[in-house]
Amino acid sequence: MKKEETILQKGNNFSEWYNEILKRAEILDVRYPVKGVYVWYPYGYKLRNLIYTILRSLMDKEHEEAQFPLLIPKDELMKEKEHIKGFEEEVFWVTKGGSTELDVPLALRPTSETAIYPVFKVWIRSHRDLPLRIYQIVNTFRYETKHTRPLIRLREITSFKEAHTAHASQMDAVEQIKKAVALYKNFFDLLAIPYVITRRPEWDKFPGAEYSIAFDTLMPDGKTMQIATIHLLGESFARTFDIKYEDKDGSPKYVNQTCYGISERCVAAVISVHGEEHGLVLPPEVAPIQVVIVPIVYSSEGAEVEKVCFAVYEELKRAGVRVFFDNSDERPGAKYYKWEMKGVPLRIEVGPRDVRNNRCEFIKRNDFTRMQVPLGDVVPEVKETLKAIQDCVHERAKETFFANIYKSGDSGVGKDKSEGEMEELRRRGIVSIFLCESERCGREVEERLGVNVLGEVIYGAGGENEEKEKSEGKCMICSRKAKRVYIARAY
Amino acid sequence: MKKEETILQKGNNFSEWYNEILKRAEILDVRYPVKGVYVWYPYGYKLRNLIYTILRSLMDKEHEEAQFPLLIPKDELMKEKEHIKGFEEEVFWVTKGGSTELDVPLALRPTSETAIYPVFKVWIRSHRDLPLRIYQIVNTFRYETKHTRPLIRLREITSFKEAHTAHASQMDAVEQIKKAVALYKNFFDLLAIPYVITRRPEWDKFPGAEYSIAFDTLMPDGKTMQIATIHLLGESFARTFDIKYEDKDGSPKYVNQTCYGISERCVAAVISVHGEEHGLVLPPEVAPIQVVIVPIVYSSEGAEVEKVCFAVYEELKRAGVRVFFDNSDERPGAKYYKWEMKGVPLRIEVGPRDVRNNRCEFIKRNDFTRMQVPLGDVVPEVKETLKAIQDCVHERAKETFFANIYKSGDSGVGKDKSEGEMEELRRRGIVSIFLCESERCGREVEERLGVNVLGEVIYGAGGENEEKEKSEGKCMICSRKAKRVYIARAY
Numbered sequence: 001m002k003k004e005e006t007i008l009q010k011g012n013n014f015s016e017w018y019n020e021i022l023k024r025a026e027i028l029d030v031r032y033p034v035k036g037v038y039v040w041y042p043y044g045y046k047l048r049n050l051i052y053t054i055l056r057s058l059m060d061k062e063h064e065e066a067q068f069p070l071l072i073p074k075d076e077l078m079k080e081k082e083h084i085k086g087f088e089e090e091v092f093w094v095t096k097g098g099s100t101e102l103d104v105p106l107a108l109r110p111t112s113e114t115a116i117y118p119v120f121k122v123w124i125r126s127h128r129d130l131p132l133r134i135y136q137i138v139n140t141f142r143y144e145t146k147h148t149r150p151l152i153r154l155r156e157i158t159s160f161k162e163a164h165t166a167h168a169s170q171m172d173a174v175e176q177i178k179k180a181v182a183l184y185k186n187f188f189d190l191l192a193i194p195y196v197i198t199r200r201p202e203w204d205k206f207p208g209a210e211y212s213i214a215f216d217t218l219m220p221d222g223k224t225m226q227i228a229t230i231h232l233l234g235e236s237f238a239r240t241f242d243i244k245y246e247d248k249d250g251s252p253k254y255v256n257q258t259c260y261g262i263s264e265r266c267v268a269a270v271i272s273v274h275g276e277e278h279g280l281v282l283p284p285e286v287a288p289i290q291v292v293i294v295p296i297v298y299s300s301e302g303a304e305v306e307k308v309c310f311a312v313y314e315e316l317k318r319a320g321v322r323v324f325f326d327n328s329d330e331r332p333g334a335k336y337y338k339w340e341m342k343g344v345p346l347r348i349e350v351g352p353r354d355v356r357n358n359r360c361e362f363i364k365r366n367d368f369t370r371m372q373v374p375l376g377d378v379v380p381e382v383k384e385t386l387k388a389i390q391d392c393v394h395e396r397a398k399e400t401f402f403a404n405i406y407k408s409g410d411s412g413v414g415k416d417k418s419e420g421e422m423e424e425l426r427r428r429g430i431v432s433i434f435l436c437e438s439e440r441c442g443r444e445v446e447e448r449l450g451v452n453v454l455g456e457v458i459y460g461a462g463g464e465n466e467e468k469e470k471s472e473g474k475c476m477i478c479s480r481k482a483k484r485v486y487i488a489r490a491y
Numbered sequence: 492m493k494k495e496e497t498i499l500q501k502g503n504n505f506s507e508w509y510n511e512i513l514k515r516a517e518i519l520d521v522r523y524p525v526k527g528v529y530v531w532y533p534y535g536y537k538l539r540n541l542i543y544t545i546l547r548s549l550m551d552k553e554h555e556e557a558q559f560p561l562l563i564p565k566d567e568l569m570k571e572k573e574h575i576k577g578f579e580e581e582v583f584w585v586t587k588g589g590s591t592e593l594d595v596p597l598a599l600r601p602t603s604e605t606a607i608y609p610v611f612k613v614w615i616r617s618h619r620d621l622p623l624r625i626y627q628i629v630n631t632f633r634y635e636t637k638h639t640r641p642l643i644r645l646r647e648i649t650s651f652k653e654a655h656t657a658h659a660s661q662m663d664a665v666e667q668i669k670k671a672v673a674l675y676k677n678f679f680d681l682l683a684i685p686y687v688i689t690r691r692p693e694w695d696k697f698p699g700a701e702y703s704i705a706f707d708t709l710m711p712d713g714k715t716m717q718i719a720t721i722h723l724l725g726e727s728f729a730r731t732f733d734i735k736y737e738d739k740d741g742s743p744k745y746v747n748q749t750c751y752g753i754s755e756r757c758v759a760a761v762i763s764v765h766g767e768e769h770g771l772v773l774p775p776e777v778a779p780i781q782v783v784i785v786p787i788v789y790s791s792e793g794a795e796v797e798k799v800c801f802a803v804y805e806e807l808k809r810a811g812v813r814v815f816f817d818n819s820d821e822r823p824g825a826k827y828y829k830w831e832m833k834g835v836p837l838r839i840e841v842g843p844r845d846v847r848n849n850r851c852e853f854i855k856r857n858d859f860t861r862m863q864v865p866l867g868d869v870v871p872e873v874k875e876t877l878k879a880i881q882d883c884v885h886e887r888a889k890e891t892f893f894a895n896i897y898k899s900g901d902s903g904v905g906k907d908k909s910e911g912e913m914e915e916l917r918r919r920g921i922v923s924i925f926l927c928e929s930e931r932c933g934r935e936v937e938e939r940l941g942v943n944v945l946g947e948v949i950y951g952a953g954g955e956n957e958e959k960e961k962s963e964g965k966c967m968i969c970s971r972k973a974k975r976v977y978i979a980r981a982y
Contacts (some may be wrong), residue, residue: 040558065540139629
């Protein structure tokens with residue numbers, strides 16, 4: 001194995017690192033002959049499935065999974081004017097069946113409001129039908145004209161989890177928004193992915209929503225990536241699609257709605273946030289293989305080593321650990337390379353000397369530390385070590401993340417700031433500034449600094465209290481009263 | 492609850508029964524404004540998920556799950572001539588992105604050979620890469636111009652499980668065909684669905700295959716429904732897509748391929764084969780709710796009854812049973828109706844007298860028999876009863892099924908047969924006749940009897956031995972040497 005093959009550069013050129021790791025760890029194959037669509041390798045798909053199993057189990061507590069069609073008739077898609085304005089240049093159109101021109105063109109769903117809400121109209125009759133909380137995990141499509149990138153900017157989003165809820169009142173809907181925020185926090189915590197939560201500026205909210213809340217994480221190149229969004233839709237779609245319920249007093253009322261979604265960007269986040277120059281570093285919670293057992297066989301003692309490895313394998317499997325016994329013909333070095341690349345959290349080595357001493361060796365993927373473990377203690381030690389790795393990976397990710405959130409001075413960095421200072425802000429990860437709510441000031445900051453306004457801080461470097469803790473100051477552009485917002489270069 | 496609402500007619504008008512049950516049991520909503528596409532209700536989707544969880548667990552033993560794109564460029568789809576001939580009038584075409592005409596139209600996959608095999612070409616290098624066995628569960632599309640029907644004849648097949656394998660030799664591929672047959676038998680046995688297996692006639696095989704094997708079950712109206720297909724592709728796709736491997740001796744060779752698939756027709760089969768006039772009858776293996784607990788509350792003893800119900804619920808839940816405690820305000824009769832309609836295999840009733848006697852009552856959905864069970868024995872009794880119901884449902888389905896497979900006399904029902912006899916054959920479920928392999932004779936039988944030739948019998952009324960047991964006779968049309976084939980009116 002040549003040295004240059006084993007080391008991936010992460011910091012300097014994230015794009016290259018990312019593409020290499022998708023290939024070498026066998027997550028996605030990019031060699032499909034359509035722009036912006038990719039092939040999930042079996043290993044990548046296992047990772048995807050484990051992540052979505054967690055998401056499903058969280059969703060299933062208060063939502064029901066359903067499934068709605070991919071194809072949306074043009075007239076339905078066009079009903080909600082604000083909504084379609086946001087999507088019309090991104091929609092793929094099916095116009096032919098066989099050699100027949102279709103009467104009504106069919107859109108591939110870019111998102112499913114207009115597929116689902118006509119059905120909500122017939123499902124919802126009375127206040128007893130509320131709240132209605134459903135979700136689906138489906139493929140959605142965007143005709144992206146910008147540079148596409150696997151898992152991040154796609155033409156076929158293969159794994160869009162979208163939830164849609166309907167409530168009797170705006171108060172109930174806002175309550176649901178809070179629950180959704182809590183659920184997503186829980187989800188990303190399990191993936192060991194740090195995040196900030198902001199309320200997107202007016203001009204960047206979901207088309208048709210009253211407001212949008214978003215989760216962003218930080219990629220290794222200092223750009224943020226939006227990994228979840230939550231929208232209060234209010235009555236806008238209910239009015240368009242005529243979704244009414246009969247209230248307790250018999251009067252008809254419009255439902256109040258929310259929707260919130262997560263795509264396979266959550267997989268991209270796990271790969272990018274935790275990975276390093278040796279490959280993936282997977283949190284044990286989502287690792288397709290949590291433990292790999294590698295026999296170190298030099299001599300005539302091979303049979304005995306194999307036997308011990310196999311016993312350890314059987315024991316771990318029975319204990320519910322996702323374990324793989326690599327007894328292939330490859331040399332140990334090649335095996336280390338392979339399983340490190342694939343991010344297996346824990347490697348167990350067994351050599352002849354270990355067998356004689358009735359022990360084995362643990363090597364942790366996250367920091368390469370080694371420890372000797374008596375064979376009799378393997379199961380409890382593995383469980384404890386996996387837990388420790390999960391925590392460590394999370395802690396390290398949070399450290400890096402929060403170290404890259406900067407607070408600019410309260411006086412703002414307005415027009416008087418030097419170009420050097422401006423450049424400094426732009427270069428940094430996420431920067432907290434004071435900015436008023438006007439689109440003019442927002443756009444000016446975006447343009448001058450070459451960043452995006454993520455929005456008003458809901459959860460950030462200061463935790464839940466970020467907002468309260470000196471949340472008001474003077475707008476860095478116009479000096480009027482302003483709230484703390486995050487800005488960053490964003491994917 | 493009015494009487495006429497509770498009873499569904501199954502035998503007389505299967506179509507009506509089927510549509511009613513999909514609605515009342517909340518499996519699929521057909522009120523979506525595009526022909527041939529439907530909405531999965533949460534309850535239906537749970538049933539679907541349980542069925543596909545079984546399928547996945549069987550597949551995962553020797554296959555790996557992956558995922559390939561929905562969109563197939565026109566030139567790739569058109570490469571395999573035989574293949575595209577079979578599909579070209581059924582393909583939906585994406586021709587526009589936003590307002591831009593696409594350079595190359597993109598097909599929505601009708602099946603994924605042409606999406607997957609260009610990737611197999613780059614995945615397979617050496618004999619060490621073989622066998623390659625992957626599968627995916629995805630939505631596929633057919634522009635059906637015939638009458639569409641939920642779960643059976645669709646424009647969006649939401650849940651197509653397709654497996655694709657590549658092997659070093661035809662012998663290995665044929666071996667895989669046998670494994671696939673065994674796997675599918677196992678799967679349908681778990682769904683309690685009886686089947687015959689035939690080798691489809693030459694003129695009805697999968698476009699591009701050397702031969703096709705199919706599973707058919709029998710619907711209540713006497714028509715067969717194809718529920719699984721297995722194809723030996725040989726080298727035809729390998730030659731088209733240039734999929735070669737380096738053999739042990741260093742020489743390049745084409746791989747030999749198979750593919751096999753199952754769609755949501757497996758859900759249609761579970762509904763149609765087992766259901767009756769009171770609604771669904773779900774085999775416990777796939778029932779979203781295996782046990783429903785209904786408190787019978789008349790009096791002041793309500794609190795005590797609720798307490799016992801809840802204790803039983805908790806105990807069953809801990810034991811891994813999918814149990815639901817229906818403590819809603821509806822009257823017991825309404826609850827019975829609802830859960831019978833949804834096919835819950837076992838109902839447990841608890842009334843004040845039961846509480847006083849420390850017992851509860853079991854009512855089996857499949858035959859409505861009742862039994863009293865001491866509260867202390869609930870868990871083991873539930874497990875045993877669910878197992879018994881599973882077996883019973885399977886036995887009853889097999890009885891009906893095999894009673895509807897008829898053997899015509901060895902002399903055939905050729906041109907000399909009276910019209911009455913011909914009509915009799917046509918009317919029956921599956922009929923075993925002797926028919927030679929020529930398309931001319933096959934087409935004549937199909938035309939004269941108004942049936943389909945399912946094909947040469949591999950597994951049928953005589954079990955595995957069907958074929959051996961007098962498998963040769965004289966063709967009913969031309970009197971030449973012929974094999975036993977099944978004919979039936981088919982969906």
